[in-house]
Amino acid sequence: MSSAIKFPGDQLSIAELSAAALDGDVVPLGEGYVPTDAPETPWLRARSLAPMLAPAMAATHALAAWVWGALADSPATLTVQRATRQRQNIYPRARIVYRDGFVGDDDLVWFGDVAVTSIERTVADLARVRDIAAIRMMACTHPASIAGAIAWCSHHSRLSGASKASELLQRVGAELNPVENAS
Template sequence: MRTPPSSPLIGTATLSIAELSAARLDGELYPLAEMFCPVDLPPFPASLAAGLAAALPEHAFVERLSAAWLHGALAEPPQPPQFALPAGIGARPRRPRAYAMRQVVIAERELVLIGGCRVTTPTRTLVDVLLDDELGTRRAIAVAAAIAATAGLSPAVARSALRSRFRLPNTAMAEERIRLWAASRR
């Protein structure tokens, strides 16, 4: 774990577990990865991302619903946070229960830096959400539409980005979700 000096997150280095738990019960903090975030932290992507950066294992990046949250498409951060490692990196997370972690093939151009935190681009995030079979179709389309609205993307852009990637599981499901999303916009 690395904690940037500007991290707005609070952990056991600052407060005891009892104090953190009490503050959470009082509604002053909410859990974010392995730390806690003040509820009054301004919801600027850079501030939120700086908080997540403190929880990221080395080489990891923020993806799927957590990336959608940082891009302004979701009001609340998903629990657990969703992180990924580039395929081929042999790192193992220290406390894997605090966040969801997977390995994925990703190009550097599909990552952006927000608040010192590596995050999938809005387009990559949109495609990843549409491919996620753990999300129901209705939820995936709602999140995809929210990402598209904040980033100025369309179903055509999503379809093109999906087709530019090869050998992906759930491609037919994602294509159907894009079709349903496009139809709902008419």
Template sequence: MPAIPVYHPGERLSLAELTAARIDGEVVPLGASFLPADAAAPPATRAASIAPLIGPSYAFVRRTAAWIHGACEQLDEPIDVQRAVPAMTTRIVDRAVRYHDQELPSADAVLLGGCRVSSPARTLADVARLAVQPGADPSGTARDAAARLARDERTRAAAIAWFADHRRRPHSVAALALLRRQDDVTR
């Protein structure tokens, strides 16, 4: 399958040229980039559309990863980024980025669109923890993303297994209960 072209402002075309192409109906915005109006946006394309926002030492996580995996309609700001290398890195200082300094293990990451993204199972575990954390999900996007990701039995089972290996994470008991309720609903 041929790669879908993702146009990042300032590379081949300026932002003004891409905006004109958008007005003409030739491209549509996606993340921080544009793609052809008739193109689909699979996870690799979604990841590629925001890849220029981070460097190779980082990974997209939580709600941002949920958007990449197709579980959210809109890309929420700030985007969630986590360190994906063992050594400390320079912290990203940007209002549009929520930086998490704990290392994302390589077992919990996948490579999509040229950048690291938390795996669907790890993303489900993270958004489920956000969904049950008091005050952390006022719009309900984490709960909706968790419900969409949990529809896939393998992803849900892998997230439940992840919690078995990471029992001491904040809100993991309530998040695990949420996933088990999802498991009961789908049976």
């Protein structure tokens, strides 16, 4: 665990961390607390999820978009997917929506022992569930993400919803970059 992130119960109780937050020494981030002056990087955001994500799970969809800096706040529901070939016995946990489909190493970025879907895979997944607002936010923070997600969908055309996701991404890309798409 990153020493910059304090999790309730590790060295300090939730009451002590809450008091430190009231004093302005720390702020909540993901499942932990970080120093007030700590920059919110993808690494820090991902690591702040460690207590909720077993090494066998990867952050996906809006949760991954938050890690990549596209969303200001961590989603209330954490969407995760299997990051290992072996099926896992994942017990129901509050706030976690678990999808059993395997996410391969080519689609993962590891922050220590916390896996997050790549930027391209994240945008493709958001398009597959038609989360247009999150797609636009990802495009603002990662300008090449729509083109990368379209290529990802093309490469994974047999995956459910990939062709419709590609069409949606092309429309959103045209809306965001009308001059580029006019030629």
